Amino acid sequence: MKITSAEVFIGGPGKNYVTLKIMTDQGIYGIGDATLNNRETLPAQYLQDYLIPCLIGMDPRNSEDIWQYFYRGAYFRRGPIAMAAIGAIDMALWDIKGKIAGLPVYQLFGGKSREAALVYAHATGNDLDDLLESIANYQSQGYKAVRIQCGIPNMPKGGYGVSREGEDSKHFITDFTGAVPKEEVWDTEKYLQYMPTVFEKIRERFGPDLKVLHDVHHRLTPREAAAFAKSVEKYNLFWLEDPTPAEDQNALKLIRQHSTAPIAIGEVFNSLWDCKQLIEEELIDFIRISVTYGGGITHVKRIVELAAIHHVRTGFHGAPSHSPISMAAQGHLNIWAPNFGIQEYLVLGTPECDALFPSKHYYKDGMFHISDEPGLGVDFDEKEAERYTYKRGYHPVTRLEDGTMWNY
Ligand code: CS2
Ligand code: MG
Numbered sequence: 001m002k003i004t005s006a007e008v009f010i011g012g013p014g015k016n017y018v019t020l021k022i023m024t025d026q027g028i029y030g031i032g033d034a035t036l037n038n039r040e041t042l043p044a045q046y047l048q049d050y051l052i053p054c055l056i057g058m059d060p061r062n063s064e065d066i067w068q069y070f071y072r073g074a075y076f077r078r079g080p081i082a083m084a085a086i087g088a089i090d091m092a093l094w095d096i097k098g099k100i101a102g103l104p105v106y107q108l109f110g111g112k113s114r115e116a117a118l119v120y121a122h123a124t125g126n127d128l129d130d131l132l133e134s135i136a137n138y139q140s141q142g143y144k145a146v147r148i149q150c151g152i153p154n155m156p157k158g159g160y161g162v163s164r165e166g167e168d169s170k171h172f173i174t175d176f177t178g179a180v181p182k183e184e185v186w187d188t189e190k191y192l193q194y195m196p197t198v199f200e201k202i203r204e205r206f207g208p209d210l211k212v213l214h215d216v217h218h219r220l221t222p223r224e225a226a227a228f229a230k231s232v233e234k235y236n237l238f239w240l241e242d243p244t245p246a247e248d249q250n251a252l253k254l255i256r257q258h259s260t261a262p263i264a265i266g267e268v269f270n271s272l273w274d275c276k277q278l279i280e281e282e283l284i285d286f287i288r289i290s291v292t293y294g295g296g297i298t299h300v301k302r303i304v305e306l307a308a309i310h311h312v313r314t315g316f317h318g319a320p321s322h323s324p325i326s327m328a329a330q331g332h333l334n335i336w337a338p339n340f341g342i343q344e345y346l347v348l349g350t351p352e353c354d355a356l357f358p359s360k361h362y363y364k365d366g367m368f369h370i371s372d373e374p375g376l377g378v379d380f381d382e383k384e385a386e387r388y389t390y391k392r393g394y395h396p397v398t399r400l401e402d403g404t405m406w407n408y
Contacts, residue, residue, distance in 0.1 A: 003023070003025075004024060004025050006056070009380075009385045011387075012385075013352035015323075016035065017323040018034040019323060032088030032092035035322060037321035038393050043082075043084035043088070047085045061097060066090075066093060067090055070082075084293040091296050095376040105376055109333070109336040113337065113340065114335060115369070119363065120147055121141075122146070123148050124148070131202075135210070147215055156185045161173075161217065176392070184408075185400070186401075196231050216241060217242055222255065233259055233260060241265070242265055245407050246278070265288055266284075272302060272306065274289075279306055282310050287304075288317050290316050292326040297332075304339065308337075335370050356384045357380060359373075396408060
């Protein structure tokens with residue numbers, strides 16, 4: 001069996017999804033997701049200029065060797081761009097493998113450990129009332145877990161993850177309107193004073209069973225994060241995410257020494273080497289890497305297995321920037337992983353998105369169900385793809401009130 005061609009498509013409804021399609025001499029094809037939010041053209045170019053020429057003629061069944069070829073074979077390894085490109089190839093090869101076997105991909109890992117995977121939604125509010133309403137709305141749709149982000153009083157532009165007035169809350173992260181990124185203002189003191197009162201109100205209103213997650217989005221210093229994690233212990237959070245920028249992995253030791261709040265990290269990681277210290281030293285409770293820029297199923301499965309022996313559970317990144325292809329790949333890992341924790345899940349299921357990526361996977365009552373279609377169980381409609389073109393977008397950037405640049 002041989003790979004005969006491969007093509008990259010960029011575009012989608014409200015997103016620049018980067019989709020790779022690999023064709024074989026036996027008519028079977030596979031698809032993968034290389035979407036790197038707001039840097040989408042780069043993995044696409046990396047695939048087109050450097051990886052696809054090598055893929056032609058390779059046997060698609062040798063997904064391990066192909067992964068090693070592109071990882072070890074590159075002198076300049078790793079980084080989100082290269083790993084997203086390798087990740088897309090890897091997903092497509094597992095898709096092909098499943099189709100050859102006539103089995104859903106999770107069967108090739110060892111089968112089901114559970115019937116469906118617990119997911120969490122994003123409840124956000126410009127203020128507390130808004131947030132409580134958003135949580136109630138998700139609860140009425142069956143969600144058992146929500147990530148909550150709340151506007152902070154007197155912080156001019158809301159804080160992380162809060163849509164500003166007039167903005168569509170689904171698309172608040174990527175701004176397609178400007179020539180340069182929008183700027184947000186951040187005030188750590190105001191955040192640290194206000195946020196615990198939000199958790200208190202949520203517990204008062206929704207009781208102890210709701211699984212409550214919160215994303216600090218890299219905004220605190222290690223000492224601040226340790227104090228914050230300690231102060232919110234009593235609200236029994238499901239997790240506290242990205243309390244500090246995790247390139248300084250030692251910082252997590254300070255947080256651990258002061259708090260038992262569960263910590264989730266890794267959505268910006270792209271290799272096992274980024275996760276290794278946090279997992280081996282048991283400094284986190286959930287690993288958030290994704291199959292998209294984590295080098296695909298082959299590499300992320302290895303991380304999941306390392307995590308399993310250190311009591312670290314999965315909590316894969318599932319922001320809307322991931323296409324339904326990588327959400328399906330993660331869905332197969334979630335159904336199998338003995339140390340599955342939770343999956344971030346934002347409804348991508350608009351009619352336009354479903355038309356571009358048809359699949360039978362579905363959400364019901366707070367859980368994500370994986371269909372038994374062979375391969376990844378999601379397709380890509382090239383005719384639909386012709387409706388979309390690439391449009392440059394940016395994440396906002398963050399400054400402190402005095403103008404100092406801060407972490408987004
Ligand atoms: C966020 C992301 O989902 C999350 O937890 O941190 O939405 C993140 O801001 C975006 O993926 C950035 O591209
Ligand atoms: Mg996050």
